[in-house]
Amino acid sequence: MATLRVNLGKRSYDIVNEPGALARCGQLAAPLLRGKKTFVVTDAHVAPRYGETVLESLRQAGLEPKLLTVPAGEASKSPEMLARLWEQMAAGGVTRSDSVVALGGGVVGDLAGFAAATILRGVDFVQIPTTLLAQVDSSVGGKVAVDLLAGKNLAGSFYQPRLVVMDPDVLESLPDRVFSDGMAEVIKYGCIWDEALFARLEALGSRRAVMAEIAEITTACCDIKRQVVEQDEHDTGLRLLLNFGHTFGHVYEQAYHYETYTHGEAVAAGMVAAARLGEETGRTEAGTAARIAALLERFRLPTEIAASAEDCRRAMNLDKKSLGGDIRFVFLPRIGRAEAVRLPKSDLFGRL
Ligand code: GLY
Numbered sequence: 001m002a003t004l005r006v007n008l009g010k011r012s013y014d015i016v017n018e019p020g021a022l023a024r025c026g027q028l029a030a031p032l033l034r035g036k037k038t039f040v041v042t043d044a045h046v047a048p049r050y051g052e053t054v055l056e057s058l059r060q061a062g063l064e065p066k067l068l069t070v071p072a073g074e075a076s077k078s079p080e081m082l083a084r085l086w087e088q089m090a091a092g093g094v095t096r097s098d099s100v101v102a103l104g105g106g107v108v109g110d111l112a113g114f115a116a117a118t119i120l121r122g123v124d125f126v127q128i129p130t131t132l133l134a135q136v137d138s139s140v141g142g143k144v145a146v147d148l149l150a151g152k153n154l155a156g157s158f159y160q161p162r163l164v165v166m167d168p169d170v171l172e173s174l175p176d177r178v179f180s181d182g183m184a185e186v187i188k189y190g191c192i193w194d195e196a197l198f199a200r201l202e203a204l205g206s207r208r209a210v211m212a213e214i215a216e217i218t219t220a221c222c223d224i225k226r227q228v229v230e231q232d233e234h235d236t237g238l239r240l241l242l243n244f245g246h247t248f249g250h251v252y253e254q255a256y257h258y259e260t261y262t263h264g265e266a267v268a269a270g271m272v273a274a275a276r277l278g279e280e281t282g283r284t285e286a287g288t289a290a291r292i293a294a295l296l297e298r299f300r301l302p303t304e305i306a307a308s309a310e311d312c313r314r315a316m317n318l319d320k321k322s323l324g325g326d327i328r329f330v331f332l333p334r335i336g337r338a339e340a341v342r343l344p345k346s347d348l349f350g351r352l
Contacts, residue, residue, distance in 0.1 A: 002219045006140065006226045008160060008233055015140060015164040015226070017219050022128065022167040023053050025101075026061030029126050032162045035097030038065045039089050041112035042103040043072040046130055050170065054103055054128065065101070066092055070111065074258060077107045077147045079155065085115040099124035099162075105131035106138035106263075110153070113144030117159035127164045131174060132182025133264060135166045136189070136221035141229040141239075151318040152250075152258075158234055166222075168215040176300070177262065179207055183299040184245075184264030184271075186210075189221045191271060191292060192244045193228075195336030197221075198295070205298045241338040243321060244330040245271030248307075248352060250319060255311035261302070268301035277351050278331040283341070285334040292335070309349040316345045 004015040016028055029038075038058055042051055047069045058065040068088050070076040089100075100123060102112035109127055116125035129139035145156025171179065190198030197220055204210050210217060225242070232238040249270030252261055261269075272293045278284025293303040321328045327345045330338050 002215060004219065004222055004226055006160070007230050011142075011160040013160060013162055013164065015166065015219075015222050017135075017166040017168065017215050017222070019167065019169045019215070021165050022050060022170060023057050025054055025126070025128055025165045026057035026059070026063060028165055029058070029099075029101070029163055030061035030063055033063065033099045033124050033126075035095060035099065036062065036064045037092070037094065037098040038063045038101055039068055039085075039092065039094065039098070040065050040101045040103055041068045041070065041085060041108055041115065043070050043076065043105075043108050045072040046104045046108070049173070050103060050130060054101070058101070070108070072107075074107055074147065077111050077145070077152075079146055079148070081111060082115055082118075082146050085111070086119055089115070089119050094119055094123065096120050096123060099126065101126045101128060102139075103128045103130065105129065105134045109134050109138050110143070110145050110156070113142075113159055113161070114146055114156055117144055117157045122159070125159065125161045127161045129164070129166060130170045132171055132179055132218070133185055134182075135171070135218050136182060137185045137225065137242075139164050139166070140222050140225045142233070143235075152253075153320075160233075166218060168218065171214060172211065176207065180299045180301055181262040181264035183207075183210070184268040184296070184301055186217060186221055187292070187295055187299070188242075188244055188267065188271060189224045191332055191335055192241050192330070192338035193224045193336065194220065195334075198335050202295055202298075207299070240321065240328055240340045241330055244332065244338050245274055247316065247319060247321065247327065247329055247348070248273040251307050251312050251315040251352065252305045254315040254318075255307045256305075261305065265302050266305065268296045269303055269305040272296065272303045273352060274330065275332055277348075278333075283331045283333065288332055288335060307352045309352075312349045312352060313345070316348065
């Protein structure tokens with residue numbers, strides 16, 4: 001069993017990553033939870049596939065789970081859906097010793113996590129991520145949020161889970177595009193932190209080969225995120241490095257109204273654009289952008305997306321990494337090493 005401990009003092013927690021963990025989630029979670037009532041938030045795609053397995057495991061462990069299902073898709077990460085969950089939990093008699101379990105991808109994790117952070121000013125929270133993206137990124141580190149009309153994740157909080165339960169077997173059934181969405185973030189970890197991980201992904205080069213080693217790979221990614229979050233839980237310094245590729249990625253997502261490209265696809269092209277900009281400005285070793293692009297292509301991720309200077313201006317003005325007219329932008333001196341640089345946003349506008 002691979003278990004990582006995220007050390008955050010009183011908010012420390014384990015990430016359990018092993019085949020079959022989903023069916024053992026009750027046994028893993030029950031000792032950490034104070035009350036019996038557990039609100040399992042999931043979506044309409046995940047509920048029929050894994051809902052009963054999770055409910056049964058929670059029941060077997062003596063808990064009293066109640067399933068709350070939201071529609072699948074980003075539109076559920078809304079203040080309205082958050083308010084609906086609050087009402088459902090209140091109607092279900094939630095008390096401060098009860099808990100929320102997020103069963104699903106990033107949307108469910110962020111929404112359920114924010115509901116857990118805010119109902120009765122906070123109840124225990126368990127993450128059971130079922131997509132690659134959620135396993136390697138959004139379920140770890142405590143960022144929870146909903147989207148506003150003005151932009152994604154604009155209302156949220158830092159709220160650490162009590163436990164993250166990851167089951168590599170659930171990744172087998174992901175559609176290729178959803179798997180690749182997560183691979184962009186996996187590749188990002190290699191770019192910013194671990195040249196050996198990047199080289200391992202180059203050697204594997206396909207979904208099938210990655211899946212043969214998936215638990216080791218997702219654990220390696222979570223271990224990087226663990227180290228970053230332990231040093232900068234509230235995103236004031238080191239954690240910024242996790243945003244490599246995301247500044248231009250957000251430009252693409254917004255320019256295409258979050259419809260044409262997945263988050264991972266936008267970040268993939270954003271990483272190549274950031275590496276190219278680094279090479280052009282002497283901050284990045286020559287050849288880095290081409291090496292990243294070649295790896296992304298193996299996982300059918302885009303390496304270039306068209307966007308205008310106006311798209312850039314609009315997206316960067318909403319970016320949470322903005323500091324007035326400046327933005328903190330992540331460059332790679334080389335594969336395996338990242339640095340954040342404060343730049344005037346206008347330096348980036350014409351760069352795509
Ligand atoms: N996904 C970036 C972070 O958790 O900080």
